[in-house]
Amino acid sequence: VYEDAYIFADNLHRMGLMSGRDFDTYMSIFGLITNLVPRPDLLIYLKASVPTLISQIRRRGRAYEMNIDEQYLRRLNYRYDDWIEHIYRGEVLVIDKDREDFVADAAVMEKICARLDRKREELETAKK
Incomplete structure (x- = not known):
């Protein structure tokens, strides 16, 4: 939403x-x-640079995505960053897709899950 x-x-x-x-x-x-x-208790933001986004689009191979304009992706990235930094008022967990490839490396997914568990515990403690 x-x-x-x-x-x-x-x-x-x-x-x-x-x-x-x-x-x-x-x-x-x-x-x-x-x-x-x-509002959600926690928003997970999968942050990625334009080259990473383009690489993922090509890897997926969906025909309707192949002609997405690079400038369009840059504008979306700007909008996401602006929203996270200046507008959204909830808790955010940022996952840097340029460095944390949880699809290719299961160990990365385990680390992200551990971060989520810690964040959940923090949020539960704060509610008490």
Whole structure:
């Protein structure tokens, strides 16, 4: 829900592919929805550079992704970083996909799971 509004819809609006009126309406509806749905206890942010994203897209081999513009990916990355750093107010666990390839290395996944367990314990302790 958050990504769609703050990253994708915002990006489409800035690219001129969504009118100001439509964007404002979308964000009003988003505001109503987010008031009804509790914020997640923890957001997991899979952060990746554009070269890593392109590599993953090519590796997946999905035809509809093959022509994604590199500049589009740069804009999305900027939007994600801005959202995480300045807008989102919840807890975030950042996984650096440039350095932590949990798909290729099971040991990396184990380390991430250990980080998640520690974070969960911190959050549970904070609630008490």
